[in-house]
Amino acid sequence: MCSLSFFSLFLSSTFVLLLGVYYLILDYSVFIEWELFSLNGCMLVMTFIFDWMSLIFMSFVLYISSLVIYYSEDYMSGELNMNRFIMIVLMFILSMGLLIISPNLISILLGWDGLGLVSYCLVIYYQNVKSYSAGMLTALSNRIGDVAILISIAWMLNFGGWNYIYYYGFISNSLEMKIITMLIILASMTKSAQIPFSSWLPAAMAAPTPVSALVHSSTLVTAGVYLLIRFSPMLNVYNFGWFLLLIGCMTMFMAGLGANFEFDLKKIIALSTLSQLGLMMSILSMGYLKLAFFHLLAHALFKALLFMCAGSMIHNLKDSQDIRFMGSIVNFMPLTSVCFNVSSLSLCGMPFLAGFYSKDLILEMVCLSWINCFIFLLYFISTGLTASYSFRLFYYSMLGDNNFYSSFSFDDSSHFISFGMLSLLFVAVFGGSFLSWLIFPIPYMIVLPYYLKFLTILVVVLGSYLGYCISSVKFSYNLFSLSILSFVSFTGSMWFMPFLSTNLISYMPLSIGYYSSKSFDYGWGELFGGQGLYSLFIYMINFIQSWYDSNYKIYLLTFILWMLILVMLFFL
Template sequence: MVWGVSMSLVSMVFLCLFSLVCLFVSLCMIFTDFSCYIEWEVVTLNSCSLEMTMIFDWMSVLFLCFVTYISSMVLFYSGGYMVEDENIGRFIYMVLGFVASMVFLIVSPNLVSILLGWDGLGLVSYVLVIYYQNEKSAAAGMLTALSNRVGDVAILISIGLLFDLGGWGFIFYSDSGELGAVAGLIPLMVLAGMTKSAQIPFSAWLPAAMAAPTPVSALVHSSTLVTAGVFLLIRFSPALHGTGQMVLFLVASLTMFMAGLGANFETDLKKIIALSTLSQLGVMMYILSMGFYKLAFFHLLTHALFKALLFMCAGAVIHSVGGTQDIRSMGGLIYTMPLSITMMNMANLALCGAPFLAGFYSKDLILEVAFSGGLNEVCFWLLVVATGLTVCYTFRLIYYSVSGDYNLGSLSCVSDEDSSMTWPMAGLGVGAIGGGAFLAWLIFPSPWMICLPISLKFLALAISVVGGAIGYTLNLMAVSYRLGSISNYGVTTFTGSMWFMPFLSTFGVSSWILKISQAYHQSGDSGWLEYYGAQGSSISLAMASKYLQVAQDNSVKIYMVLFVVWLIMIGVILF
């Protein structure tokens, strides 16, 4: 156990130093407009070469900096959170494998090497989700793995389609328009990005993946697994146009609305934060489908900072209150866990886009750019309502953590004593406060001038104030609010269960597909295909070999019969 804790510290130091190097290199690349493409010939055989390629531009190196920094904080945090786990060494190895897969995906400029990192993320995420080895974790892991396999198949098909261009290095064809000329490639890439980033109808696996340990959730929901789909589409963004772009636009609108609505009815602390991640992924896809890929990347980085901090604070609360995740059994924690709850509410305010925290610089810019664009009426109001719902469930969390009644037992020992969990929070807290301003000056060195009517200019602020007031006052009237939820049980169940998406993803679609595959297996693979395929061919070949064996026994009767047949054929030909 001591070896596992020391291993987490060594890994943390290594990743932190690597993050500092990546930050310095990315700054140099941004200021000098420099990028590096490395091609390494692994093996050559008969003029066919197998090559390993990597690309280091300002975007990939800056993302590497954030991934490794957040991973280092998570590993430091894991040393305190998982200290009683007997298998903490194995856990650290799996987290490092997870980070390595994400690094491989970030620096890959072709689809074949991207698939290796993509599948590595899927495999390690499945192992981490089933880490606690119970029935709930097994079901969540299977749902996560099967949902992500849809995106894996889309990338496999895309590899075959991209071969039409003579190679898999899509990075060279993005700006020229040749990728859009390959029929079916862009819709498949959109499908792959939707599955990994849990857009509708693949949203059910994201809250289910909360069965993993909390440090894994902090890593998955901030900078690794769920952001892989967004980063892939950012790489393909110059080729996004037409039907694929419109489908992504509508799906992202529905996803952030559905996630915001469901979080207001959820009582599990980790699932509320997971649904907030789903809502912010919808925001990234929303602005990405409008063509602003730098803005989507900006929000991706700022969201990673405060979302990792939010999960760490939630893990500290769960760890301290005895393992319960129901927010109704908490309350008044500001008096017993002042540091953790302060950090948690700071991350919550950054999620809302409060001035001048990290989320403000990206989210406010996204809203103003979206309002100034040519939005249709439905997507416009979905964005506005989703913004209000985000503030609503955030202030609901603030109520239960700060000013609600103390609902824990009298023997509960709740405190901020574990420094190995509070120091990483402080490290990410600095990023949640100043990271947005730093990235805004870095990515957008020249200011944007966005001219809007005064009504649209104040719309984001007004909807945030209204959403926060509703989220706080409804929980002050807790009894009437709960009675209202019971009287409208059907609506509450529908909205609180993500529009029945977990049911449709498991018992609905999955059982239907399994029944069809079973029928195909019985009648096809084990039936007609077997009869006319392998087994039938085997029987036919066995019978033919028997006849050949008889013909090769040098029997006089056979030769006489063949001689007579030959004479008859000669006679027929002559006469």
């Protein structure tokens, strides 16, 4: 089933990419409507839009999905229910595809809820307490966004339809559209894990690594950014950009800082994804939607490769994810090491790799834009932190001492894993330049002062040196992580967001719901409702039955006697 899924998805990806490039060149789009039924003037319509943006994004999702499924053939080889795993992944791809091609809020909800449900099934795939906790946190955090989309669907009843692209003309003088935009921003923040909903993304690393390569590169976490790209005209009109800009920059800074104090390999890459999502959100809020989309696609390529390399390392290290037990992997797994370092350099913005074309352009546009010093500093400090945790990861895994257990024996012999990594290596090197020529046929001419032009390279070099200093220190009690323990615990735990999410967002509503249902539904509601009526009827039936069981004449004579006594007393 893996091979069949791989070939069908790969061929579909190629066809959809060619169609997307054709539509992009012609500036052409196809809009398909299918009316299901009409109710009181509101038509429930299934709608699809095929333009260059949806088709190119869909082709990238299909391409990465096909390689992830092929990669899973070896990575999940010990899985007894392999077909079930492939079916769940295919359902996930279907949900994402439905979300991408839908300009209609109801069909978007189908894909959106499908992503949430299937991601929960994938996070709890390895059935243990940690996976169950992570799955519940993921599901409850994403439910907030689902409810926001449901409320926005209810608000759009005022317009008589749910195709939001029809109503851009009513934006400037419509309170409903303002409320809908606020709800869509909330939904996008939950799905793309922006502050304060960030804690579910590293927790979702409990899923199998091939799933992480798919989910955290091009599907689940990018759904919120993609939805906001579609709703971007509303952001510009209602001036919600400043809020998203602040949230995106804070998320980017928080994730970059936290990754420098993390030792779990998959969580470091998850925090790196979170940092890049903050970058996409912030640049989108400044009005550069094509640039945000460009970085979304470029990031999908090198992040999927990074996860695949991490999965290869974890698979060979007998499921050990702690980077402190790695070292000198380059001597044993040269192919994986090359792919891993290329994707890390692409993440840092190394010239002429996929990440460079989008990231360098974004930072130059930030230098050119009207933003304050705080946002400017956050952008460049976060870029330096990206280089810092990437170099720290490189030092711990590739260089340094051999810290494995003596029983480990590993190499690059797996054909399936190597093919998946090499296929993504090619696009991680050449994909950025290909996309930049496609999306920006007329290149940006950005003229900056000398010191601003070289600020990006300077920040990356300083960040790499900081990463080297953090990782190469020998153990002593004068270490920064031991001397200022409160700061390290604060930054390393994502600013205590997991505690807030589990206790405030998840635990408190659940406990309030439990006590309210215990008091009302199972308490007073039962007393005055079903159980109370049941008890009353039983009592009445028993009382009447007692009349029948006893001598009825005695009761009747007694009743007549009492009536006579009352009448006599009344007349006397």
